[in-house]
Amino acid sequence: MQPYDPASFRHLTFHDAVPAFLDGRDSPTDYLERCLATIEEKEPWVQAWQAMRVDAARAEAQASTLRYKAGRPLSPIDGMPIGIKDLIQTRDLPTGEGIQGNQVAPSGVDSASAQALRAAGAVLLGKLVTTELGGGEPSRTRNPFDPTRSPGGSSSGSAAAIGAGMLPAAIGTQVGGSIIRPAGYCANFAAKPTFGALNRGERLHSSQACLGVHAGSLRDMWSVMHEIARRVGGDPGHPGLFGPATPPTGTRPNRLIVMECSGWKVTDDRTQRAFDDIVEQLRSFGVSVQRRGDHPYIDAFEESLEEASEFTGVILGYESRWYNENLARGQAMLAASTLSSLEKARAFTLDDYRWALAQRRTAQECFARLAPLADALISPTSPGPAPALDARRPEAGAPIYVATGNPVFNLPTSLLLAPVVALPLMRVDGLPVGVQVIGQPHNDYRVADHAQWMTDNLLPASMA
The missing domain is CATH 3.90.1300.10 (Amidase signature (AS) domain)
Incomplete structure (x- = not known):
């Protein structure tokens, strides 16, 4: 290997x-x-x-x-x-x-x-x-x-x-x-x-x-x-994927925004440095890159994501309760961590769910206001390289999925219902870490087009 x-x-x-x-x-x-x-x-x-x-x-x-x-x-x-x-x-x-x-x-x-x-x-x-x-x-x-x-x-x-x-x-x-x-x-x-x-x-x-x-x-x-x-096509009631059959050939983005959310503060130093290398390369090509503190709309967007882990957990738990209750009949086959998640979901109320939906809608509205400011958002795909298989300790900012890695940079893009493309552009401690390119809903082709340009023009950032 x-x-x-x-x-x-x-x-x-x-x-x-x-x-x-x-x-x-x-x-x-x-x-x-x-x-x-x-x-x-x-x-x-x-x-x-x-x-x-x-x-x-x-x-x-x-x-x-x-x-x-x-x-x-x-x-x-x-x-x-x-x-x-x-x-x-x-x-x-x-x-x-x-x-x-x-x-x-x-x-x-x-x-x-x-x-x-x-x-x-x-x-x-x-x-x-x-x-x-x-x-x-x-x-x-x-x-x-x-x-x-x-x-x-x-x-x-x-x-x-x-x-x-x-x-x-x-x-x-x-x-x-x-x-x-x-x-x-x-x-x-x-x-x-x-x-x-x-x-x-x-x-x-x-x-x-x-x-x-x-x-x-x-x-x-x-x-x-x-x-x-x-x-x-797409899901019932949705217009499906927009874009031609011909794969994107690559278009340079003019303006990008870094999505820090609550993930940047738990990202390890070496991953931060690798990502900052990617940002500086983008700027060297004339791409404007903004982040928290550069515009009030960006600050409002970041603020809307502060509790993303909490309200996402409520939404996902509440919506899956009926399905999971069916599975509970076979609980002898389920892992203790899965049963714990099922038990937690049972405690969520309809009011909890409505609160979480309102939080999600606020984040989506703040995200939509960024559309005139940038062609796309970027961030690491995770706060660092893959965790060890025996890493079971609690991890700050990740109330769920800790053993398979902290999803702190992923939960926001899922709740925003946004298209995302992952690129293998970083190496940290000898392991891959990705960069994600995030677009407004239904701009899938545009996101892939910018991602292709980044793949073709940026050098992978390495903190080996």
């Missing part, structure tokens, strides 16, 4: 293999076999996979190979091996939701995203490990850059599989910070889109939950999102 070096690390990508598929120099069949070889090498210690359908995937890759030979691929992601987080239904694999010993049969039903990916010709290789019920109880998955560290959660397997080079893309979900934080820990490109932009299928019990994509490149990330959106 090589130490992480953002300057030399090479992600597994798919889009650049397509020309060779078309002229016969390569094929989806051979591409899949290379993925399987990497999985065979690394899975024993990364442990990203919950279940795999190798024979079926090989048959799908062969069908894709024939389509390329005929010059008729179904989409830009035809033949792409993809993993699905084990909170999302697929018709031919069980959905265990990260519960140890949860023996369930395949539902026979594809979630909206799985259905769309199959229609686009993608090769669904299997289910990727999630934390228990998508919560804070750590999974068995390990960080691909240091097996003593967490990959983050709850999209643990999705992030680790991309970081390990097992796949070019994987599907994750986020309610609080479950895509962007693991992406940062595992050196992924990743997107949490605008709330409702990608159809969640059956997972509709949270007013913040989003489907998103982990990938080895922004181009593949966008293509997967677009293919899902154009086939199954």
Whole structure:
């Protein structure tokens, strides 16, 4: 296992293999076999996979190979091996939701995203490990850059599989910070889109939950999102993902705002210095970067996020009570930390929930007022590198998910319902830490476009 070096690390990508598929120099069949070889090498210690359908995937890759030979691929992601987080239904694999010993049969039903990916010709290789019920109880998955560290959660397997080079893309979900934080820990490109932009299928019990994509490149990330959106749209009542099929090529932002929230004060010194390096590079390209103290609207926005952890916890706990009560019947299988979260949620009242919704709405209004001031916001994806797997101590500013990392920089973007793209632009103590680019709702393409420019023009910041 090589130490992480953002300057030399090479992600597994798919889009650049397509020309060779078309002229016969390569094929989806051979591409899949290379993925399987990497999985065979690394899975024993990364442990990203919950279940795999190798024979079926090989048959799908062969069908894709024939389509390329005929010059008729179904989409830009035809033949792409993809993993699905084990909170999302697929018709031919069980959905265990990260519960140890949860023996369930395949539902026979594809979630909206799985259905769309199959229609686009993608090769669904299997289910990727999630934390228990998508919560804070750590999974068995390990960080691909240091097996003593967490990959983050709850999209643990999705992030680790991309970081390990097992796949070019994987599907994750986020309610609080479950895509962007693991992406940062595992050196992924990743997107949490605008709330409702990608159809969640059956997972509709949270007013913040989003489907998103982990990938080895922004181009593949966008293509997967677009293919899902154009086939199954967004959540009911939402207009879906805006933006063309062509992935962004990169546009320099003119003005950015640093989102400090309550995360900056708990961010370690080395991560702060790495992030400040990114900010100075942006300024050297003529980008205006403002932060707390530079404008009253920014100060009001920051103030609106001071209790983000508290009111997010109320919203998520209250909204999931009915679902969790059903699961409580199988409490013998649930971890103590999960049962504790269920018990806490039972104490929330309707008045608590209404207070939390009002706080969230205030933050959203303050965020909207920033639109004329900046093209996007930026911040670290976490206050530091991935925590050790045995790190169970309380952590300031993180009342939830401590064992899989502090979500203090992620909770605000989830409650704002904003599009976010994670970029692997920092190394701290030899481990990845990401930078997130945050946009106004429905500006997903613009955010990805600025993210592509940053990827192409900024040097990774390293505090090794």
